[in-house]
Amino acid sequence: MVLGCIADDYTGATDVACALRRAGYRPAIFFGGPPAGTEGLGDADAVVIALKIRTVPAERAVAQAAEAAEWFAGHGVRRVYYKYCSTFDSTDEGNIGPVTDALVDGAGADVTIVCPASPEHGRTVYGGHLFVHDVLLSESSMRHHPLTPMTDANLVRVLGRQTPHRVGLVPHAVVRSGPDAVRARIEALAADGVRHVVTDAIDDGDLAVLVAATASLPVLTGAAGLASALGAGGTAPTATARALPTGPAVVLAGSCSQTTLEQVVHARERMPSYRLDPLATPDPADMRDRALAWLADHQGRGPVLVYSSASPEERRAAAHVLGARAPEVFEEILGALALQARDDGARRLVIAGGETSGTVIASLGVGSVLVAGEEDAGVPWCLTTDAPETALLLKSGNFGGRDLLVRATTSMGGTA
Ligand SMILES: Nc1ncnc2c1ncn2[C@@H]1O[C@H](COP(=O)(O)OP(=O)(O)OP(=O)(O)O)[C@@H](O)[C@H]1O
Numbered sequence: 261m262v263l264g265c266i267a268d269d270y271t272g273a274t275d276v277a278c279a280l281r282r283a284g285y286r287p288a289i290f291f292g293g294p295p296a297g298t299e300g301l302g303d304a305d306a307v308v309i310a311l312k313i314r315t316v317p318a319e320r321a322v323a324q325a326a327e328a329a330e331w332f333a334g335h336g337v338r339r340v341y342y343k344y345c346s347t348f349d350s351t352d353e354g355n356i357g358p359v360t361d362a363l364v365d366g367a368g369a370d371v372t373i374v375c376p377a378s379p380e381h382g383r384t385v386y387g388g389h390l391f392v393h394d395v396l397l398s399e400s401s402m403r404h405h406p407l408t409p410m411t412d413a414n415l416v417r418v419l420g421r422q423t424p425h426r427v428g429l430v431p432h433a434v435v436r437s438g439p440d441a442v443r444a445r446i447e448a449l450a451a452d453g454v455r456h457v458v459t460d461a462i463d464d465g466d467l468a469v470l471v472a473a474t475a476s477l478p479v480l481t482g483a484a485g486l487a488s489a490l491g492a493g494g495t496a497p498t499a500t501a502r503a504l505p506t507g508p509a510v511v512l513a514g515s516c517s518q519t520t521l522e523q524v525v526h527a528r529e530r531m532p533s534y535r536l537d538p539l540a541t542p543d544p545a546d547m548r549d550r551a552l553a554w555l556a557d558h559q560g561r562g563p564v565l566v567y568s569s570a571s572p573e574e575r576r577a578a579a580h581v582l583g584a585r586a587p588e589v590f591e592e593i594l595g596a597l598a599l600q601a602r603d604d605g606a607r608r609l610v611i612a613g614g615e616t617s618g619t620v621i622a623s624l625g626v627g628s629v630l631v632a633g634e635e636d637a638g639v640p641w642c643l644t645t646d647a648p649e650t651a652l653l654l655k656s657g658n659f660g661g662r663d664l665l666v667r668a669t670t671s672m673g674g675t676a
């Protein structure tokens with residue numbers, strides 16, 4: 261095993277696993293923490309430990325990340341990659357700053373880079389400002405995120421609120437000057453007491469420069485873009501040609517991102533669907549039981565969709581009913597639906613949303629998966645290593661074409 265990756269949510273883990281496959285690694289994903297043994301590791305040369313630490317209290321996030329890093333150190337891994345969201349999903353309390361500090365301290369390092377750029381998904385960083393396609397992060401739909409509303413696009417400032425250490429910047433002109441210039445700038449910043457170096461990057465060439473410039477750093481942090489530039493030396497991906505289990509799929513959507521909302525509209529027109537609606541069923545237990553009953557009635561005849569995905573206005577109206585518990589209530593119900601769906605024979609589950617995926621994986625008790633073909637950019641099929649073999653598509657909220665939820669129900673397994 262040459263690379264250890266810690267992902268702060270489950271869809272982020274599948275996204276970075278895609279990137280590592282493209283870079284020539286053979287990744288395995290373990291959910292919830294390091295595995296007890298090496299079962300499920302197969303011939304993996306990169307391990308992604310998927311955690312659900314994006315929105316938990318910072319101490320808990322730090323403890324879980326440190327446990328994963330120790331496991332890597334105990335298994336001979338000399339390099340750790342901390343994967344967070346390409347839209348830098350976090351709050352003033354963390355958890356990107358505290359977790360990065362713990363990993364840097366644990367590795368005995370003094371500096372690391374901060375690189376959420378993922379040009380393939382339209383995430384670029386210029387002058388330390390994060391752009392989502394052609395708008396600043398703070399003007400994108402991420403400003404309405406239910407858990408981590410992003411209202412500031414200046415990453416030096418955002419991260420500065422999350423860490424007691426100094427945050428610096430390698431501007432684009434330096435990146436364009438090549439690896440030696442970037443290395444020299446990082447060294448100069450570190451000598452000046454800077455620990456976190458935000459790096460501008462607007463295309464894959466910039467990411468390649470950053471990878472070359474940081475070859476000696478034991479901790480790297482970023483989204484999947486930087487990971488895809490980490491060449492592994494040409495080893496061939498495995499687990500690409502596995503046939504997916506067949507049978508009607510169940511689609512569960514808890515993401516409220518603009519992209520997911522559009523995918524849900526598209527899917528609703530093409531398969532039976534059920535909306536978790538707190539205005540119609542204010543009692544969470546009642547909402548759950550009705551949804552479970554609907555699923556039991558409809559599952560098995562063809563693909564079906566259950567969703568809580570809602571626009572900011574709909575969420576505001578629902579907040580009067582469920583209050584601050586709303587995210588948790590919907591996650592729990594979607595987790596219960598996933599378990600019932602699998603118990604009733606579903607072998608293909610399509611889940612939209614990172615937190616939602618985390619709860620679903622926990623509810624199903626899935627420990628590890630093999631990463632198979634990519635259904636859409638950054639969205640691979642995952643095959644459970646435990647019985648019953650189940651194909652899972654864990655979709656990041658912002659990822660995928662408009663037809664992804666529908667396409668996934670009949671897909672043969674995406675592209676290698
Ligand atoms: N109608 C709703 N009202 C309030 N909260 C909701 C509603 N529907 C879903 N949620 C919550 O919003 C959160 C969405 O987060 P999730 O991580 O699942 O999606 P995402 O952030 O779009 O995806 P990703 O993390 O992959 O980018 C979850 O906690 C979910 O339970």
Ligand SMILES: O=C(O)[C@@H](O)C(=O)CO
Pocket residue numbers: 269271272273275276344345346347483484614656657658
């Ligand atoms: O980086 C991204 O945008 C995604 O992998 C993600 O983290 C979604 O939660």
